[in-house]
Amino acid sequence: MTPLRDAFLSAIVALGLCGPLVGLVTTSGDRGLSIHARPIATAVVVGLVFLGRLAILSWRGRTRAEAVQANRAFAERITRAGKYVTPVLLVAAVALPFTGSRYYIDLGTLVLTYIMLGWGLNIVVGLAGLLDLGYVAFYAVGAYSYAILATTFGLGFWTCLPMAGILAAMWGVMLGFPVLRLRGDYLAIVTLAFGEIIRIVLTNWVSLTNGPNGITGIPRPTLFGLAFSMDGGSGTFAGFFNIEPEVIQRIIFLYYVILGLALLTNWVSLRLRRLPLGRAWEALREDEIACRSLGINVRNTKLTAFGIGAMFGGFAGAFFATRQAFISPESFTFIESATVLAIVVLGGLGSQLGVALAAVVMIGGLEALRDFLSFLGDQMNSEVFAGIASELPLYRMLIFGLALVVMMILRPRGLVSGRTPSVALTTVKEIAPDLVAQGRG
Template structure:
């Protein structure tokens, strides 16, 4: 870092001119020349605008990095910090201002947003749930799980098959699917959690594939690749269909004209509340004995055992809770799609969820929320590049691992005020 203070305007202007020239070279032929048959039209004004924006931006950045706060910012970005830091005991996160605003926006949004935007956001929220579930397993407890999609599938098929065979609706399946996925996690976990790292990853990978193959091949029960339809949620028994088989549908009850967006608004609101609840529970868990035990287990299993922690049960609790969160996400996925088939639960999904956790920062809740939206909403926005989606995804991962190997959001640990020590 240079020691000189003050702002060197001269060098900023030099940077600006270089950036402007580069912008001219790049955008000049691309934007400035419009082919029109065998002729071309020069569009100088567009080029001038773009170059002006680039130059202004470069100048602003150049001046900013020379100011005190800018220097600090650059220093923070350049120094490779470990990523984990302990906050002061009286530290109050800025999140307490941001969270109420986000909640209000989140509750108003469905009534303003278009149906398409709503469906994309629902998908984003489903991945937030999946990310949070896997974050417990991978981020907190340090157990590499490559078959997380198995629990997601159990939740989704739980709703679809529970409706078909037992007539259970969305609301009864929501807790049931969480329990089913949790039980599946525990049954899978108990024998395999004595393994470490790579072995566990392979076993879970196998589990995810087994679930998918069972769903594909057990055609009498699951209808195989043809899939099963899943029911919509109901509001106190009011259905969101155009015509209800029994009772009045939602729109007739309230005297509204039918709109297919109603069901998405409802799914969105329920999902939003569930995500908030899961976020709160996750926040509490990390400050509770069980959450501390998970993280301790990730740090050093042998030390944990020497302190009287039953490592198998601690791992099992992480696996079960993570799995049940995945199951809840599955129920929402099924009801949102209205239909499930095994092709939604491939290994690529597991990899995507794992990418969300890694990208967001192992153990970081905020990071997972951001990463989930980035990785699900971005492909929707970049529909034109659909063919290159996986390629871009790969490039993003490589860049992230080089630039910020510990994830987007730095993990902070809560500090404790010093108090008088008392024995017993």
């Protein structure tokens, strides 16, 4: 079958499917519901299917060798670019608050929270190769630890932060114990259940957590004891430096707090990778039986991975609580675990740079797509587009999902998929992803 003929047939099928689904719309008027046709919208969808099918066919038309070659060249480019991308990202992250735009700083804070969660989960999934679908549980434990300690005992953010981390790590170890013997799918299901258990306990233990109503009035962090309140008194940031108190000061401070926490996570992970513990995690991902034959205590090594990964989740949770000043179980649903896991997988298991890029793409990109689609919708004010223009932003998840699928087809091992050795006798050589195990839990 020629590509054109194939694409034409696909378009016909699309027309059959989308004709009624997209082409007809019901609106409620004076005389009840009435049906309107949307020929332009249907034409657009069918046209997209036609062109998309052609594109897929021409992409598939390449020989396998060409595809492998292109993929390898891309991987090398990314690895080489990584050296420059990291400092550029870092400078951009430090400089972001100077834009002065509250929208960008808030978005940056959100992205950094996910980068930190991604780096934390990367220890468990990327290095130790243990598939964890309930990472949000530790995020929740950290958030509630801070919220309860702060509202009950009046402790400050900086006192509670280590406590939240330790409590989350304890829960990480507690989850670790029963799942030590499980691998792969079974491990994933139990961790998923653990995440749900934590959320359901938080919802129902009303006397401690205030149930679904959540905890309000969680105190904001201070800068060496200087609060960011609006009264401008002597004990506040603005009063101390003799400037006008503004909300943006607190926003910027929170941004730098999460930037610091995320960089701490990154630094600790990078250090651990070069230490025996980190190497044992990676060895565990490669071959657990060989590890045992070399005298590595597999149980303890897995527990440290769960514990340390959970600790960073707990830190991020405490930050989330202090930033929002309000938390409820609704913020800790499975979709959060899935998002963080998607960030780690999309970035490339074990790659710090990959995770950061993936978080920027997934969280920042989704936001940018929403803006772009609203903008596009505003431009299409002609009569023919009526009905599509206003709906356009609603399609963002669909477009985003498609983009992820295409991404994983093109780069199945994530954006940055090679492995950098932790030590070298002479020169450090990147290891091709097809040699690196992905872990079976």
